[in-house]
Amino acid sequence: MLDNFFNKLSKTITLTEADKAIFRQHVSVKRLRKHQYLLQEGEVCKSVAFVCKGMLRSYLVDKKNNEHIIQFAPEGWFISDLNSFIMEDISNLNIEAVEDSELILISKTAHVYLETAVPGFYKFNYMQYRGAYMSLQKRLTDIFMLSIEERYTKLLSIYPDITQRVPQHMIASYLGSTPETLSRVRKKIFVKKD
Amino acid sequence: MLDNFFNKLSKTITLTEADKAIFRQHVSVKRLRKHQYLLQEGEVCKSVAFVCKGMLRSYLVDKKNNEHIIQFAPEGWFISDLNSFIMEDISNLNIEAVEDSELILISKTAHVYLETAVPGFYKFNYMQYRGAYMSLQKRLTDIFMLSIEERYTKLLSIYPDITQRVPQHMIASYLGSTPETLSRVRKKIFVKKD
DNA sequence: ATTATTTCTTGATTCATGTCAAGATATTGG
DNA sequence: CCAATATCTTGACATGAATCAAGAAATAAT
Numbered sequence: 001m002l003d004n005f006f007n008k009l010s011k012t013i014t015l016t017e018a019d020k021a022i023f024r025q026h027v028s029v030k031r032l033r034k035h036q037y038l039l040q041e042g043e044v045c046k047s048v049a050f051v052c053k054g055m056l057r058s059y060l061v062d063k064k065n066n067e068h069i070i071q072f073a074p075e076g077w078f079i080s081d082l083n084s085f086i087m088e089d090i091s092n093l094n095i096e097a098v099e100d101s102e103l104i105l106i107s108k109t110a111h112v113y114l115e116t117a118v119p120g121f122y123k124f125n126y127m128q129y130r131g132a133y134m135s136l137q138k139r140l141t142d143i144f145m146l147s148i149e150e151r152y153t154k155l156l157s158i159y160p161d162i163t164q165r166v167p168q169h170m171i172a173s174y175l176g177s178t179p180e181t182l183s184r185v186r187k188k189i190f191v192k193k194d
Numbered sequence: 195m196l197d198n199f200f201n202k203l204s205k206t207i208t209l210t211e212a213d214k215a216i217f218r219q220h221v222s223v224k225r226l227r228k229h230q231y232l233l234q235e236g237e238v239c240k241s242v243a244f245v246c247k248g249m250l251r252s253y254l255v256d257k258k259n260n261e262h263i264i265q266f267a268p269e270g271w272f273i274s275d276l277n278s279f280i281m282e283d284i285s286n287l288n289i290e291a292v293e294d295s296e297l298i299l300i301s302k303t304a305h306v307y308l309e310t311a312v313p314g315f316y317k318f319n320y321m322q323y324r325g326a327y328m329s330l331q332k333r334l335t336d337i338f339m340l341s342i343e344e345r346y347t348k349l350l351s352i353y354p355d356i357t358q359r360v361p362q363h364m365i366a367s368y369l370g371s372t373p374e375t376l377s378r379v380r381k382k383i384f385v386k387k388d
Numbered sequence: 389a390t391t392a393t394t395t396c397t398t399g400a401t402t403c404a405t406g407t408c409a410a411g412a413t414a415t416t417g418g
Numbered sequence: 419c420c421a422a423t424a425t426c427t428t429g430a431c432a433t434g435a436a437t438c439a440a441g442a443a444a445t446a447a448t
Contacts, residue, residue, distance in 0.1 A: 060339060062339045070331070086324075129323040133276065133326050136327060137264070137277070137330065139334070143370075144254070145262060148434095179397090184397085187397085341404090361424080362426065363425070374408095
């Protein structure tokens, strides 16, 4: 179960058996069934989650009670409200299981400890934050520059299996659109392909 | 001239005189007059710039020749195309001086060297990337959740002097809108205040 | 299997914002 | 100081997407 996690780290840094032992002592495992929450708005985000199996989503709810999906996290990804986690501030984010999932949780104190006990983990996080920043920058430019249709086809080309795993209205939300509009966009795409 | 830069670093890490000497040897200074470019699309981003004085902006141009402003960088801020800088890939970003500006440039080799020669600099960048990621996340959620009017008033509350330094059509572009729409939004805000 | 729930589609309508165009103001350069 | 350029405003109009509503299809629960 921790192997997924170690594999992930090993793509960026080198992990000794001693390092792994330290991790085993300081992380915990959690299972969530579909629709269960890892974090609900109003709480403080107490841990960073690594998804071993399944999929989570984080989303915000606006004044009109519409959900806006910030992130999907399938196996091999991390998810948290980083701002709430770092600042120990109240979160306005919800993190929910989209499928039955298995997670590895790293608490705040564990995270701080691990970054000094396993220097490679510090480096890993450096790369992680830097990469997350670059990805988010791309997402922002896509939102500015591309139509919903273009964003949808681009998403499918990067994550072809997402339509099998995530209901369409959630994809619409992630793209910054509505279920109705995405449905019509898909119809248009099918017509093109004939 | 380097003092602005050292002050910035000192807010996050402790810098010795020896550290400062190393920086002095490895960074360079550049002046840009208004409308001059630090980076043009098609080039590779060769350095990260710290703005000592003045202001820069980075922007993309879409198929219809509309500009989309990604970032403003007044004094005390960094600007670059991080993806192009790291990957040494061709950039599609333009970085231009909005005012006459004084910059400190850190080249790729200098950046890599400095992160090992001055360990604090590594830590500084860690914090910088992490913070940049969190800020961008907030910007994205604002775009999803707020109307243009709300985004505009929020921007003014955080950067009250921006209207004095940046033409309105650039603010419109930064907010993901058009000059005409922002002009009307402002009119509506003024009416409210009477 | 049958019912209940969730998800997706489709049509009709409204609304916010973009686009085009022209004139007014302000700023900059010679 | 005047001309040239850049910026901002306003009106008329077009358009893409949101909203509302209702039914079809698919999935999950009993």
